[in-house]
Amino acid sequence: MRLTATKAPRAITMWDFSWLERRWPGAGFEDWDAALSALVERGYDSVRIDPYPHLLAIDPHAEYRLIPVWTQHDWGAPYAMNVRIHDPLMDFLRACRRHGVGVGLSTWFRQDSMNYRLRIKTPEDHAAIWARTLELIDKAGLSDTLIYVDFCNEWPIPTWAPFFANTPGSRVGDWHSAASMQWMERSIKALRPSAPDLDLTYSFTRDLLNPEKLKADIGFLDFLEPHIWMSYTTDFDSQIGYALQNFDPVGYELLAARGPRHYRADPAKWQRGLTDAIDIMADWSARTGKPMASTECWATVNYKDGPGLDWDWAEPQISVRRSSTACGVTLNGIRN
Numbered sequence: 001m002r003l004t005a006t007k008a009p010r011a012i013t014m015w016d017f018s019w020l021e022r023r024w025p026g027a028g029f030e031d032w033d034a035a036l037s038a039l040v041e042r043g044y045d046s047v048r049i050d051p052y053p054h055l056l057a058i059d060p061h062a063e064y065r066l067i068p069v070w071t072q073h074d075w076g077a078p079y080a081m082n083v084r085i086h087d088p089l090m091d092f093l094r095a096c097r098r099h100g101v102g103v104g105l106s107t108w109f110r111q112d113s114m115n116y117r118l119r120i121k122t123p124e125d126h127a128a129i130w131a132r133t134l135e136l137i138d139k140a141g142l143s144d145t146l147i148y149v150d151f152c153n154e155w156p157i158p159t160w161a162p163f164f165a166n167t168p169g170s171r172v173g174d175w176h177s178a179a180s181m182q183w184m185e186r187s188i189k190a191l192r193p194s195a196p197d198l199d200l201t202y203s204f205t206r207d208l209l210n211p212e213k214l215k216a217d218i219g220f221l222d223f224l225e226p227h228i229w230m231s232y233t234t235d236f237d238s239q240i241g242y243a244l245q246n247f248d249p250v251g252y253e254l255l256a257a258r259g260p261r262h263y264r265a266d267p268a269k270w271q272r273g274l275t276d277a278i279d280i281m282a283d284w285s286a287r288t289g290k291p292m293a294s295t296e297c298w299a300t301v302n303y304k305d306g307p308g309l310d311w312d313w314a315e316p317q318i319s320v321r322r323s324s325t326a327c328g329v330t331l332n333g334i335r336n
Contacts, residue, residue, distance in 0.1 A: 003104065003147040003199045004223055004291045010102065010147075012046035013039065014295045017110055019049050020088055021066065021077040028074075032092055036099040046147060047096065048104040048295040051137075052085050054117045055110075057129040060086040060136055065113040069159065070246035073302060076110070086136065093142040104295070105133070106150035106203065108160050120163040123183045126151060127190035134195055148199040148293075150225055151187055155202040156180050173206030176216040185220045201225050205296070209233060209277060214284050224288070226281045227296035234273035236262070236300075244302065252304055259300060260313040267313075274299055 003010065015029070023030045039047070055064050063084050071078040096103050109117040120126050130149055137143055156164045157173045167177040174180065188200045199222035207213045208226050218224070231237050240258040245251035263270055278297070285292035300314055 001102070001144075001147060002197060002222075003102075003293060006147075010046045010293070011044045012048060012102075012104065012293060012295050013044050014048045016048070016106075016153075017050040017052070017076045017108060018074075019047075019092055020052075020083060020085070021081065022074075032095040033098070036095055036101055040099055040101065045100065046102040046104060048106050048150070049092070050107045050110065050153075051089050051105055051133055052083075052110060053105075053107055053129040053133040054120065055112060056085055056089075056136060057132040058116050058119075064116075067111045067113065069108070069111070072246055072249055072252065074304070080113075090137070090140045090142060093137065093140070093145045097142070097145050102147040103145050104148045104150065104293075105130075105146060106153050106295075108153045109162070118163050123186035124190045126183070126187040127194075130191050131194040134198075143197075146198060148201065148223070149191070149195060150201055150203050151184070151191075153203055154205040154227055155184070157205070171206070173204070175202065175204045176207065176213045181216065188220050199223055203227055203295075205229060205232065209280055214280075218288065218290065221290060224281070224285055224290045224292040226284075226292065226294055227298075228274070228277050228281060228294060229296070229298045229301060230270065230274045231298070231301060233277040234270055236270055236273075251302060252306070255300070255303055256306065256309055259303070260310050263300070263313050270299075 018027075019029050019032070022028050029035055052064075055062075061084065063082050065080060065082050066077065067080055068078055069076065093103060111117065120129070130151065134143070134146075134149075137146065153160045154173065155161055155175055156166055158164075164183065165179070166174060167179040170177045170179075175184075184202050191200060201221045201223050203225035205227035208228065209232075237243070240254065240262050242251060242255050242258070274297075281292060281294070284290075303309070303314060
């Protein structure tokens with residue numbers, strides 16, 4: 001079923017590439033039925049996952065060695081690991097069907113030892129890997145589990161789309177550049193015949209509060225998928241001196257040491273920065289006539305469930321985020 005054909009709002013969460021990579025005991029996804037049961041119990045009915053389309057398109061039954069994109073965060077594996085994708089993917093989709101959970105497909109273009117993602121040279125190449133992925137899912141009789149395709153997570157941030165060369169002078173994540181707009185439109189047009197019953201889109205996370213950038217013609221997208229981060233909508237991180245550290249725990253240590261006190265000094269300010277951004281996205285949706293679904297709406301991010309850490313300051317942020325997105329045109333997602 002198309003996501004946009006849903007009569008009632010869907011509650012969607014992001015399981016990214018963790019659904020496959022975090023299956024050791026205690027990692028959260030070692031038992032898909034248990035994880036999906038808990039998800040449904042909490043009120044969710046959809047997940048967004050990475051089916052590794054660029055690797056399925058090379059050889060769906062091969063084994064690939066994945067290179068960690070980080071070691072400090074709880075998304076995916078923190079070490080290099082070997083994976084097979086096709087059979088686990090189909091098993092996961094069957095589990096989702098058993099639990100009545102719809103599946104949105106996206107991709108972070110995980111790097112493997114051969115860096116096969118760099119074989120993507122054109123928008124048509126980009127569409128072709130998705131066409132092959134959908135073909136394999138259809139052959140397994142599981143197309144009914146799908147609700148949409150997001151061509152690339154947070155397009156076109158180089159970490160996730162290293163094959164794309166943006167317009168010279170563009171900033172990181174400039175999805176509204178001439179080169180980006182052309183790539184998106186051509187790739188969606190190329191995939192459309194292979195996915196007549198699915199909504200197609202690209203997700204974004206940068207330049208979402210700039211009214212001039214939001215005037216870009218995104219008519220080729222079936223729905224909007226903005227990722228709203230308090231890190232980008234306020235200066236909270238810079239005020240406490242925090243910066244994303246993918247391979248060093250210092251970022252977590254600094255956030256734990258300074259974050260709670262700084263947040264409690266003016267919680268309304270930080271909550272307002274997030275809710276104002278959500279309102280801007282809702283207005284964008286209304287103005288363009290495009291439905292909106294957000295699988296990532298972050299308040300404080302990269303805070304671990306570490307020993308003795310205070311969570312009282314984080315819980316109000318979650319409540320504000322969930323109530324605000326629920327009142328908009330869309331869905332809010334938090335990880336398992």
